[in-house]
Amino acid sequence: MSNSGMAIRPVLWDGDVFRVLDQRLLPHKEHYIDCDTSDKAIRAIKNMAVRGAPAVGLTGAAAVALGAREIDARDVDTFMKKFDRLCDRVKRARPTGYNLEWAVEQMRLVVVENLSIGIDAIVEKLREKSEALINEDIEVNRAIGAWGKDVIPAEGAVLTYCNAGGLATGGYGTALGVIRAAWEEGKKFHVFACETRPYLQGSRLTMFELLKEGIPATLITDNAAGFLMQKKKINVVVVGADRITANGDVANKIGTYSLAVLAKTHNIPFYVAAPRSTIDPMKSRGDQIPIEERPGREITHLGGKAIAPAGTEALYLAFDVTPSRYVSGIITEVGIITRPYTRNIRLALQKEAGK
Numbered sequence: 001m002s003n004s005g006m007a008i009r010p011v012l013w014d015g016d017v018f019r020v021l022d023q024r025l026l027p028h029k030e031h032y033i034d035c036d037t038s039d040k041a042i043r044a045i046k047n048m049a050v051r052g053a054p055a056v057g058l059t060g061a062a063a064v065a066l067g068a069r070e071i072d073a074r075d076v077d078t079f080m081k082k083f084d085r086l087c088d089r090v091k092r093a094r095p096t097g098y099n100l101e102w103a104v105e106q107m108r109l110v111v112v113e114n115l116s117i118g119i120d121a122i123v124e125k126l127r128e129k130s131e132a133l134i135n136e137d138i139e140v141n142r143a144i145g146a147w148g149k150d151v152i153p154a155e156g157a158v159l160t161y162c163n164a165g166g167l168a169t170g171g172y173g174t175a176l177g178v179i180r181a182a183w184e185e186g187k188k189f190h191v192f193a194c195e196t197r198p199y200l201q202g203s204r205l206t207m208f209e210l211l212k213e214g215i216p217a218t219l220i221t222d223n224a225a226g227f228l229m230q231k232k233k234i235n236v237v238v239v240g241a242d243r244i245t246a247n248g249d250v251a252n253k254i255g256t257y258s259l260a261v262l263a264k265t266h267n268i269p270f271y272v273a274a275p276r277s278t279i280d281p282m283k284s285r286g287d288q289i290p291i292e293e294r295p296g297r298e299i300t301h302l303g304g305k306a307i308a309p310a311g312t313e314a315l316y317l318a319f320d321v322t323p324s325r326y327v328s329g330i331i332t333e334v335g336i337i338t339r340p341y342t343r344n345i346r347l348a349l350q351k352e353a354g355k
């Protein structure tokens with residue numbers, strides 16, 4: 001039985017306040033952070049209270065809406081100059097996920113297209129746009145699920161990594177949206193979720209969502225995936241993405257590349273599920289993607305406790321890049337993009353949405 005009626009809302013507007021579910025506390029506590037300033041929303045992105053590229057983008061859009069009302073300007077020119085600085089500040093909050101840049105640009109467009117209506121009306125329009133982006137993202141995820149459910153076997157097992165679920169988006173999820181849609185259709189498969197060290201998006205968040213949905217799932221350590229593939233326990237891998245370049249290279253949570261190589265070695269299809277707002281058409285190849293480096297302390301400490309000797313140097317690259325040759329298809333809201341990626345990504349970006 002699916003509990004999908006109990007939708008997870010990782011981000012939402014409540015009057016003039018933008019609320020962010022603090023994912024650092026999950027699965028133990030469901031607590032919302034109230035963001036009534038752009039600084040608070042930016043901080044929630046930086047400290048990963050909110051995470052997952054689409055949810056980060058939506059929070060970035062909210063940070064822009066909140067920041068716009070903080071701008072002190074008498075005329076539209078001054079407003080615009082300060083607004084541009086605000087947009088740059090929001091974009092810098094996390095560098096790898098493209099959805100943040102995309103969402104901020106959507107907000108900038110609102111201003112550019114409405115310069116004549118006056119500052120107060122622009123500020124109101126930005127708040128409306130931020131809310132609309134959340135609802136659109138949920139629709140887009142449902143379309144991704146509708147296209148992607150066919151890659152999930154009627155029985156057998158799906159491996160997923162990190163958390164590309166409702167929590168990582170406006171709701172419903174991308175990779176987990178595909179899994180959810182297949183489950184809603186009545187398929188009887190099993191999910192293996194990798195823990196995803198060190199933030200444990202898999203054990204804390206993906207398992208939280210799958211249990212809520214009643215989808216049968218087993219948690220595995222990240223380093224168990226290869227052996228399970230060798231034992232023919234995995235039929236397909238589905239993951240999310242933080243940025244996809246024009247040639248189909250995919251940045252996603254560190255460890256994704258290893259899974260893709262393992263999947264190819266074992267002849268297992270490897271799918272990436274992502275909205276088109278994750279596709280960065282201005283970057284031609286994956287090696288142009290900025291890779292976020294987070295504090296080593298997030299590796300050496302777990303739940304505030306040291307798990308490595310004092311003085312340990314740790315390298316925490318938060319994302320890696322999987323070359324497109326390992327990717328069987330990119331599941332988007334307008335269909336599954338397959339090779340040749342450069343041509344088919346270009347065509348997908350031009351398509352009307354929907355299924």
Ligand SMILES: CSC[C@@H](O)[C@@H](O)C(=O)COP(=O)(O)O
Nearest residue numbers: 051052053162164168240241253
């Ligand atoms: C729909 S979420 C897609 C990606 O953002 C997800 O797979 C991922 O890598 C999240 O990383 P995170 O560091 O938790 O923000």
